[in-house]
Amino acid sequence: MRSSATSILRVAGLWSRDDSSDILASMALDVLSLLNKTGALLQGHFRLSSGLHSPNYVQCALLLQQPRNAKALGEALANRIKTMRGEKVVAPALGGLVIGYVVAEALDVPMVFTERKDGEMTLRRGFRIAQGERVVIVEDVVTTGKSTRETAKVIASHGGLVFGFASILNRSGKANPFDAPYESLLEMALETWEESDCPLCRSGVEIHSPGSRYSAKSA
Ligand SMILES: [Zn+2]
Numbered sequence: 001m002r003s004s005a006t007s008i009l010r011v012a013g014l015w016s017r018d019d020s021s022d023i024l025a026s027m028a029l030d031v032l033s034l035l036n037k038t039g040a041l042l043q044g045h046f047r048l049s050s051g052l053h054s055p056n057y058v059q060c061a062l063l064l065q066q067p068r069n070a071k072a073l074g075e076a077l078a079n080r081i082k083t084m085r086g087e088k089v090v091a092p093a094l095g096g097l098v099i100g101y102v103v104a105e106a107l108d109v110p111m112v113f114t115e116r117k118d119g120e121m122t123l124r125r126g127f128r129i130a131q132g133e134r135v136v137i138v139e140d141v142v143t144t145g146k147s148t149r150e151t152a153k154v155i156a157s158h159g160g161l162v163f164g165f166a167s168i169l170n171r172s173g174k175a176n177p178f179d180a181p182y183e184s185l186l187e188m189a190l191e192t193w194e195e196s197d198c199p200l201c202r203s204g205v206e207i208h209s210p211g212s213r214y215s216a217k218s219a
Pocket of ligand 1: 045053054195198199200201202207
């Protein structure tokens with residue numbers, strides 16, 4: 001019994017020391033440091049989903065690629081939204097899929113997702129929202145909150161009740177851009193310009209369009 005306890009501790013110790021992208025090392029969830037360690041915080045010239053230009057972009061797919069990290073982020077976010085008493089997590093695809101799933105796992109509730117069809121946010125694949133069902137919407141990043149609000153409309157159109165919103169990052173510049181409770185793990189200011197005012201465009205810096213909404217449109 002003593003030896004098995006010791007080996008569990010040793011495994012935990014190895015985890016912490018040997019994996020540079022392992023947030024368990026600090027035993028506290030430092031999202032900013034994890035963004036940097038996983039290479040998710042990109043610098044350059046980006047066209048965001050909103051069409052605005054920015055000198056940085058957070059690629060949450062990189063933040064979430066290690067399941068252990070995704071699980072820890074999901075548990076942290078789930079802790080923040082427990083009091084919203086959601087019976088179901090709804091996440092907009094693609095960005096919300098991984099974090100929505102791990103939050104739902106931590107809350108032990110079902111998770112379904114909305115997705116765009118011909119530009120319209122929809123609930124497909126046989127997913128159902130019951131009349132009066134209490135829903136929490138989970139996203140990776142909230143900037144304008146457009147996808148999130150569209151998802152809320154889909155839920156309402158099915159008779160569901162949106163009890164709250166949650167995301168890993170809040171880049172909206174507001175404490176709460178929604179009309180129901182909202183929690184995030186990290187607020188991070190977002191520097192943006194209209195294309196006509198963008199200094200990086202003027203300097204001829206190559207632009208990237210990493211957001212899924214924009215990619216879908218341009219594809
Ligand atoms: Zn630009």
